Amino acid sequence: MEQGRTCSIIIPFNIFNNTTGSKIDPKETKKESKGTQEKDTQLCNSTNKNKTSTDRPGISRWSGRKASVSTQHSWAVASYLLVSEKYDIVRFIEEHDKDLMYLDKLQDLQVRYYAVRATCADGSCFYRGLAYAYLEILLGKSEELKGFRERVSHSRDELLAAGFTEDRFKQNYDTFISLIDESEKDGLVDNLLRSFNQPEISDSVVQYLRLVTSAQVRKRGDFYMPFIDEEQTIEDFCVQNVEPMVALCDHVQISALTQALTIPLIVEYVDSLDKDVIQHVFSQGASQSVYMLYEQNHYTVLYKREQV
Template sequence: MDDNHEAVAFKPEGLEQDELIIQQHREIEKEISDSILLIGQKEEFTSLETEYINDPVYLTKVQDLSKKYKCMRRARPDGNCFFRSFAFAYFEYLIDHNEEYKHFKERALKSKDELISCGFTQFTLEDFHDTFMEVVNMIGEGQHEKLYDTFNMQGYSDYVVVYLRLITSGQLQKDADFYKHFIEGDRTVVEFWHQEVE
């Protein structure tokens, strides 16, 4: 190449657009994470009634929920909200139900070995299981506020979610013949757990 000419890097057509979309996606995620807690404080259902005041179908559903439950919590809509909400609600329940907590803790301790028997490597599981057990042990302390604060720490909360996803994946693998009847479309259980769970 001639020293008098500068090398020009060419970007494939559309790459700038892709970068802009990715950047916009990150900005939206940051805005959500800055404004919505991983697990929110308890709220009355009246806040949902206000949101859905112009939608009679949803308003009826909210009113039905308010007859069955005292309050609700919101969860950050980050793709992990189901696992995070389930874990928090169940762990909070266990704080006040000691016998069930003891049974759950025993199962949680054994879960790593069960996952290894499903083909997961110990190396993959170790950190997630250790953090999961740290949070499970916290339940035994009986402190609702400490559990709430922990679930709003991204690191702890995400590790609990990942470990629950691994447990779910292990269960799907272990009982694939049973679960295959519940999967819609042409996907196999393996495809389902890779796309939806892991």
Template sequence: MSTEQRQEPELTDEQILQFEQRIKDEEAQRIPLVCQAEPLSHLEEEYKDNEPFLRKVKNLNGDHQKIRKCRGDGNCFFRAFAFAWFESVLQKRSEYVTNLATLKSTTDLLEMAGFQKLAYEDFYDVTLEQFQQLPQWQGDTDLLLANFQSEEISNAIVMHLRFVTSAYLRMHADEYEPFLVVEMISIEEFCAMHVEAFGRESDHLQITALSNALNIPVQVIYLDGSNDDVAAVHEFWPSNTKTEKVNPLRLIYRPGHYDILY
């Protein structure tokens, strides 16, 4: 048999991507969906050999003390947002009634956007059930964490927020479609491929839409390899939110990944 005949067939681009994704998924399985909060110094240790990142992390220490990591499975933005939102209401019960009403109103948004109840009701029911338990937990974050570490519960909440984000984008297509000129796809195609699909990473469009849909401001601190000493801060404020009265959910972004920052 010749050497040419013995050569293994080359992998297609799709097979290579699937292989790389499988490696990422296996790596992600090693940590919980949502972790215990840990000192920010752990992030310094993680980037001890990366000077641009390390410099920015050290400069966070004046205003931030802890980080809560989420599994890097492509759902980290939605999971981090959900946990940070639930936790903020858990610790500030005066906001419970308003936020509960907001959550319940998402079914109206989904129906107006054309989603069938059968598609979202199971995810919504789990999300609502978990939210309604917050007053009973009396500020106990460990109970919240235990539920968010359950794949059945946590993933249902993620999917509900994905549908809410998609519904908002679809209902405001004229506003958001211009951002998709480079991709040359419609807002419907974008939502189907990048928002409603479980495990797809999120960017500014998803953050802006979810922030507006739930009327919840978000602050994202971006770590990158630039020469700046301080990490860039991006704030997403819903148009009808009074900034002086509401504290934004605070997330930290590293290329391809979101965690919660305290």
């Protein structure tokens, strides 16, 4: 089976494709980003769906979780609505056996990956999946966890520099730091998974990561400007496409967040128009990379075979 092409997107878009040598067109990227924002229809159910976030008036944490995922995924049980238990990739592929445009490419992933961990498709699947998967990798690695804690701590200063007031993010920041500290002390996957399925913890982490992403985009506004819709300013993009809890995530947001917190990430991109699975490298570092699958406007955590 073909392993597909690899595009290194440590800095997104304005780079050369490693296989073809062709430059990525920012206009095409904008179209793809806009399409992604419009298509995600798989939404998760929550027993707290009417609860409204107190961290930012007017944004409901639960407004997107309307349709039950129990008919979509066999992992969906009451206690794991946000992040699933890890399960065999074969089972995941079977859940997509009617998606003929994607099926062959998903089957190709079995060569490199043995399991997946699904995330709720509520608009925050990328942020939630990335945060969980990276902390899971760091469990039992005290020095690396301390390094990540330092980077998250430093991001607080970046938020202030970007113009966010401390009362906008303090609660979410404190929750995230506490979760990192508990991960270092505890080191158990089961407890980390339980924490990420508690909305008051999980959504706080997501909301903080969104603000970190927004601050990074604002900080490097001149760089990112060519890759957003022409009618938007950087401020508009961040307010509309980054900060709301239901705003979907695309290349700009991924690049900004992984660079801001130095999170090594590789995304396997499955698209109906491409013949092969396209692998995007967004950031690389000394620690083990997070692997994620992007297909049909949704992100799923992948587990590489050598991680067994």
